[in-house]
Amino acid sequence: MAIAESVPPLDVEEVALADAAGRVLRQPVCAERDQPPFDRVMMDGIAVEFATLDSGQRRFRIAATQHAGDREQSLSDPAGCIEVMTGAVLPRGSDCVIPVERLLVNAGFAEVEEGYETQQFRFIHKQGSDFREGVEVLPPGNAITPMDIAVIASCGLGRVRVSRLPVVRVISTGNELVAAGRPIETHQIRLSNGPALVAMLARQGFTDCAHDHLLDNEQLLADRIEAHLSAADVLILSGGVSMGKADFVPQVLADLGVTKVFHKISQRPGKPMWFGLGPRQQAVFALPGNPVSSLVCCRQYVLPALHRASGRHARAAEVAVLDETVIFEPALTNFLPVRVHTDTSGILRASPVSTNTSGDFAALSGTDGYVELAREISKFNAGCQVPLHRWDTP
Numbered sequence: 001m002a003i004a005e006s007v008p009p010l011d012v013e014e015v016a017l018a019d020a021a022g023r024v025l026r027q028p029v030c031a032e033r034d035q036p037p038f039d040r041v042m043m044d045g046i047a048v049e050f051a052t053l054d055s056g057q058r059r060f061r062i063a064a065t066q067h068a069g070d071r072e073q074s075l076s077d078p079a080g081c082i083e084v085m086t087g088a089v090l091p092r093g094s095d096c097v098i099p100v101e102r103l104l105v106n107a108g109f110a111e112v113e114e115g116y117e118t119q120q121f122r123f124i125h126k127q128g129s130d131f132r133e134g135v136e137v138l139p140p141g142n143a144i145t146p147m148d149i150a151v152i153a154s155c156g157l158g159r160v161r162v163s164r165l166p167v168v169r170v171i172s173t174g175n176e177l178v179a180a181g182r183p184i185e186t187h188q189i190r191l192s193n194g195p196a197l198v199a200m201l202a203r204q205g206f207t208d209c210a211h212d213h214l215l216d217n218e219q220l221l222a223d224r225i226e227a228h229l230s231a232a233d234v235l236i237l238s239g240g241v242s243m244g245k246a247d248f249v250p251q252v253l254a255d256l257g258v259t260k261v262f263h264k265i266s267q268r269p270g271k272p273m274w275f276g277l278g279p280r281q282q283a284v285f286a287l288p289g290n291p292v293s294s295l296v297c298c299r300q301y302v303l304p305a306l307h308r309a310s311g312r313h314a315r316a317a318e319v320a321v322l323d324e325t326v327i328f329e330p331a332l333t334n335f336l337p338v339r340v341h342t343d344t345s346g347i348l349r350a351s352p353v354s355t356n357t358s359g360d361f362a363a364l365s366g367t368d369g370y371v372e373l374a375r376e377i378s379k380f381n382a383g384c385q386v387p388l389h390r391w392d393t394p
């Protein structure tokens with residue numbers, strides 16, 4: 001199924017480094033200089049010529065002090081030493097650092113502790129030993145982590161090219177729905193999908209996701225969905241796509257020029273899902289209202305499509321070993337919520353967490369994701385390997 005490829009690639013924009021965490025890097029980041037850019041002192045202490053120390057000399061006259069941030073000094077007298085601080089340039093003419101903890105410093109002399117042994121280049125982080133100037137230190141195609149921020153900053157980039165954030169609109173439909181914090185009556189249902197979908201998207205870095213709640217009224221749906229379509233790259237609707245008398249969403253979308261790519265998938269949960277492309281190729285994901293269905297469909301179809309459009313490399317597929325035998329009626333792919341753990345032999349195991357129905361979403365809290373059980377098979381024995389989809393790592 002080509003849903004993952006249906007969202008057109010997002011443009012590139014430049015952002016300040018401070019705003020870059022979580023965004024998808026769209027340029028290679030290359031080393032500005034060797035790393036470290038000079039032979040870097042790794043301990044507070046003294047810098048000496050190793051040959052002098054090796055010849056048996058233990059007492060060194062302190063000729064100068066070299067702090068971090070000072071220009072390189074020279075050790076002109078090989079019998080002397082230069083006091084050095086962590087992060088300083090190694091003084092020219094020296095090739096060994098002795099930490100202050102091993103010294104007795106008195107009246108302009110440093111005396112090395114008895115029995116202390118060392119080697120040439122000890123406590124010196126050699127120039128270019130991490131990487132060389134010009135090498136690619138970060139490839140494009142990954143979400144920028146805090147560690148990447150350090151690398152980008154070390155390369156001297158104050159701004160960086162990333163994918164534009166998609167404008168996403170999340171729309172909950174249903175007369176019965178009442179948002180949390182508002183008074184509710186017996187016949188009504190708490191609106192939970194919208195906030196959950198927005199949270200799922202935000203966790204993946206998609207933060208431009210306004211939510212709207214629409215009643216099951218054809219005209220109202222048409223007007224508001226049209227407005228959202230003109231504003232957004234991607235629409236995610238929940239509810240109103242099944243066979244009920246108030247399930248107006250497919251017809252309204254068709255009337256607005258959203259071309260249906262498919263309606264219904266042979267899977268459980270999430271069978272009634274509708275997917276289409278708007279006049280500007282906006283992807284329209286109309287998810288079933290059942291909470292388990294809408295969360296699974298968002299994780300399974302919407303997030304991968306958004307990541308792909310953002311230029312993010314796909315993650316390697318994961319597999320887990322099923323902990324219990326499960327039996328399903330054939331012909332439908334089943335997405336079964338699971339908790340995972342690694343057993344004592346290091347094997348990743350998935351324990352099914354049964355949801356009562358696709359409306360029983362309380363059971364999803366505490367699950368790590370779901371396993372995909374192929375439609376061709378109806379009995380999956382404990383111990384078999386199955387694809388695992390984690391909520392957090394699409």
Ligand code: AMP
Pocket residue numbers: 172173174176177189190191192193194238239240241242244288289290291359
């Ligand atoms: P629908 O797909 O509109 O037929 O809705 C299927 C079931 O999911 C119904 O029980 C709805 O009340 C429920 N539902 C629909 N949308 C939401 C929502 N946003 N939050 C919680 N439950 C919902």
Ligand code: MG
Pocket residue numbers: 173174175239240246289
């Ligand atoms: Mg409904």
